[in-house]
Amino acid sequence: MSMLVSQTKPKANPQSPQSASLWRNRPFLVLFCTSTLLACGSKVYELALPLILYDMTQSPVAMTTMKSIEFLPNLLLAMFIGVWVDRFSKKRWSQWMVFGQMVLLFLLYGLSAAGQAQIMHYYVAGFLLMALHYGFQNARVSMLKQVVPTPLLTSANARFSFMTTFIEIMGPALTGFILLLASLHAGLLITGFAYLLAFVAISFLEKTDTPPAPKTGFWQELKAGWIELLRNQALWRISLLVIFLNATSGMYDAMIIFFAKDQLRLDTSTLGLVLSAAGLGGLVGSSAVASLRRRFPIGQLMGTTILLLGFSYLLMVFASSTWLLCLSLFLTGLISTVENVCIWTFRQETTPAHLIGRISGITGSIFKLGIVFSIYGSGFMTVSFGPWAVFLAAAVGNGLIFLLYRKLALWRLA
Numbered sequence: 243m244s245m246l247v248s249q250t251k252p253k254a255n256p257q258s259p260q261s262a263s264l265w266r267n268r269p270f271l272v273l274f275c276t277s278t279l280l281a282c283g284s285k286v287y288e289l290a291l292p293l294i295l296y297d298m299t300q301s302p303v304a305m306t307t308m309k310s311i312e313f314l315p316n317l318l319l320a321m322f323i324g325v326w327v328d329r330f331s332k333k334r335w336s337q338w339m340v341f342g343q344m345v346l347l348f349l350l351y352g353l354s355a356a357g358q359a360q361i362m363h364y365y366v367a368g369f370l371l372m373a374l375h376y377g378f379q380n381a382r383v384s385m386l387k388q389v390v391p392t393p394l395l396t397s398a399n400a401r402f403s404f405m406t407t408f409i410e411i412m413g414p415a416l417t418g419f420i421l422l423l424a425s426l427h428a429g430l431l432i433t434g435f436a437y438l439l440a441f442v443a444i445s446f447l448e449k450t451d452t453p454p455a456p457k458t459g460f461w462q463e464l465k466a467g468w469i470e471l472l473r474n475q476a477l478w479r480i481s482l483l484v485i486f487l488n489a490t491s492g493m494y495d496a497m498i499i500f501f502a503k504d505q506l507r508l509d510t511s512t513l514g515l516v517l518s519a520a521g522l523g524g525l526v527g528s529s530a531v532a533s534l535r536r537r538f539p540i541g542q543l544m545g546t547t548i549l550l551l552g553f554s555y556l557l558m559v560f561a562s563s564t565w566l567l568c569l570s571l572f573l574t575g576l577i578s579t580v581e582n583v584c585i586w587t588f589r590q591e592t593t594p595a596h597l598i599g600r601i602s603g604i605t606g607s608i609f610k611l612g613i614v615f616s617i618y619g620s621g622f623m624t625v626s627f628g629p630w631a632v633f634l635a636a637a638v639g640n641g642l643i644f645l646l647y648r649k650l651a652l653w654r655l656a
Contacts, residue, residue, distance in 0.1 A: 263391075263394060264390070264394060264397060264398055264401060267389060267390065268448070269385065269389040269447060269448055270386070270389055270390055270398065272443065272444070272446050272447045272448075273382060273385060273386065273389070273447070274401065274402065274405065275443050276336075276340075276440050276443040276444050276447070277382060277402060277405065277406075278405055278409070279436050279437070279439050279440035279443060280340065280375075280378070280436070280437065280440045281405060281406045281409045282409055282436050283347075283432065283433035283434070283435075283436030283437050283440070284375070284433065285409050286429040286432050286433050286436075287347065287371075287429050287430055287433040289429070289517070290427070290429030290430060291308060291364060291368060292308055292499055293499075294354075294364065294427070295308055295361065295364060296499075296500075296503065298361060299361070303621040303622065303625065304361065307365070307618060307621065308364065308365065308368055310615075310617045310618040311365050311368050311369050311372075312368045312369070312371075312372045313372070313492070313610050313613050313617065314369055314372075315369060315370075315372045315373035315376055316372070316376055316606050316607060316609070316610040317607055317610040317611060317613075318607075319373055319376070319607075320376055320380070320602075320603045320604070320606035320607040320610070321464065321467070321600070321603045321604045321606070321607040322464070322603065323373075323376060323377050323380055323603050323606075324380055324467065324599045324600040324601070324602055324603015324604060324606070325460060325463050325464050325467070325599070325600055325603065326377075326599075327377070327380045327381050327384055327599035327600075327602075327603070328384070328463065328596065328597070328598075328599035328600055329463070332381040332384055332385050333385075333444065333447050333448075335377065335381050336378050336381045336382070336385075336444050336447075337441060337444050337445070338377075339374045339375070339377040339378035339381070340374075340378060340437055340440050340441045340444060341441055342370070342374045343371055343374045343375065343378075343437050344434050344437035344438055344441060346367055346370055346371055346374075347367075347371070347430050347431075347433050347434035347437065348431075348434045349367075350363065350364070350367045350430050351427055351430040351431045351434060354427040354430065355427060376606065380599055380602050380603055380606065381599070383586070383590070383598065383599075383602050384598045384599045384602065385447075386398055386399075386402075386590070387590050387593075387595055387598045388595055392590075392591060395587050395590050395591060396531070396532050396535050396583065396587045397532050399583045399586050399587050399590075400528045400529075400531050400532050400583055401528075403524065403527070403528035403531070403579050403582065403583050404524075404525060404528035404529060406524070408521065408524075408525055409521070463600065464600065464604075466597065466600070467597055467600030467601055467603070467604050468604060470593070470594070470597050470600075470601060471601055471604055471605065474592055474593070476588075476592070476652065476655055477588065477589060477592055477593075477601075477605070479650050479652060480544070480585065480588070480652060481605045481608045481609065482608070483643060483646065483647060483650075483652075484585065484605075484608070484609045485608060485609060485610075485611045485612045485613075486612060486639060486643050487548065487551075487581075487640070487643060488609050488610060488612065488613045489612035489613050489615075489616035489639065490551075490552075490555065490616070490635075490636040490637075490639040490640050490643070491551070491578065491613075491636070492613040492616050492617040492620075493616050493617065493620045493632050493633075493635060493636045493639075494555050494558070494574065494632075494633065494636045495617075496617045496620050496621070496632075497558075497620055497624060497629045497632045497633065498517070498567075498571070499513070499517075500624065500629065501558070501561070501567075501629045502516060502567065504629075505629060506563075506564060506567065508564065512564075516564060516567060516568055516571070517571065519567075519568040519569075519571040519572045519575070520571040520572065520574060520575035521575060522572055522575065523571065523572035523573060523574065523575030523576035523577075523579070524575040524576065524578075524579040526576050527575065527576040527577065527578075527579030527580045527583075528579050528583065530580070531579065531580045531583045531584070534580060535584065535587070539654075539655060539656050540584055540588060540655050540656070541652050541653045541654055541655030541656070542653060543580065543584055544581060544584050544585065544647075544652070544655075545644065545647050545648065545652065545653045547577050547578070547580050547581035547584075548581070548640055548643055548644045548647055549640070549641070549644045550573070550577045551574065551577050551578060551581070551640050552636075552637045552638075552639075552640030552641045552644065553573070553637070554570050554573035554574045554577060555570070555574070555633050555636040555637040555640060556633070556634070556637035557569060557570040557573070558570050558629075558630070558633035559630050559633045559634045559637065561633075589601065589602065589605060620632045620635075623635070
């Protein structure tokens with residue numbers, strides 16, 4: 243395998259007031275506040291949906307099916323969404339994405355409150371919610387590329403990661419408190435109102451679009467995105483490996499709630515607090531990633547996270563107590579945050595601004611190629627062997643991915 247050409251990383255001055263520069267950037271502030279509202283709402287319903295299905299079916303297959311369906315929009319639609327994002331006003335596009343999610347949540351709550359909701363309703367709503375969610379996220383990534391200077395992209399992504407992981411700490415705990423006072427369906431209503439506030443917040447966003455390139459036709463524009471991705475060999479190879487990284491991560495994530503409920507017999511409020519350990523790890527990771535990026539080559543940093551994630555999955559094979567579960571969640575949150583921020587930033591740094599929507603969409607589809615099947619299969623693996631087999635398969639998978647990462651010379655990326 244030939245040596246990859248090193249990608250030049252923008253040099254950041256450790257003494258420069260990076261944080262101050264970001265917080266004085268008005269478009270960044272609007273994006274950050276909007277994303278905070280969306281993250282607050284989504285963390286509530288992301289926990290509520292699988293718990294509702296668990297109460298309805300007591301089946302790990304039903305829960306993993308829900309998880310699998312939520313990833314289908316990324317797999318099937320992401321690359322097409324990327325073309326549309328590059329074509330249209332990203333502000334207007336974002337407003338429609340948030341509005342659609344808000345309407346869906348209010349409708350689903352109405353069906354649930356009336357006792358008319360069936361399992362299929364949750365499956366369909368989960369698919370549509372995630373499709374619209376990805377539509378917003380793609381536009382946000384594109385706008386961030388346009389409003390934040392390249393040397394500050396790692397810091398900007400770290401701020402978003404810090405915010406979402408902080409909400410992971412508070413969100414499940416808040417949900418657990420809410421579920422003690424009301425029905426599980428209350429989480430859907432709370433999320434709907436959070437999305438309503440986010441819809442209003444987006445209206446304060448100034449237009450940030452770069453002048454669009456002349457339209458040459460939908461398929462030609464999609465082809466241009468593929469040509470750019472294949473030209474960027476480092477990003478292309480990383481994208482292929484992320485297929486398998488997301489597959490092992492999906493197996494781990496899909497089994498955590500079932501393991502905690504079925505094996506450790508945790509009640510809902512305790513489960514919310516335990517899941518906050520992953521958020522705490524994410525806070526540490528998002529606080530440290532900018533410093534780590536300055537100290538270590540990005541190739542070594544991403545490779546190390548692959549190996550360490552395998553270790554954190556392996557801990558769950560031996561988990562027989564809540565404390566070991568918390569340790570595994572903390573490490574997974576910390577390491578995966580560092581890994582994700584590095585991948586997002588590398589993609590933004592090495593992609594031209596007018597193609598960022600398409601590259602984000604194409605890689606978004608590629609990233610999810612294996613996750614649906616791994617999550618769905620993990621439900622049947624659990625029925626046959628138990629959750630420990632799923633965690634072991636995820637750990638072994640990451641070890642193999644690390645070996646391939648070294649063989650592809652990605653370790654040497656600067």
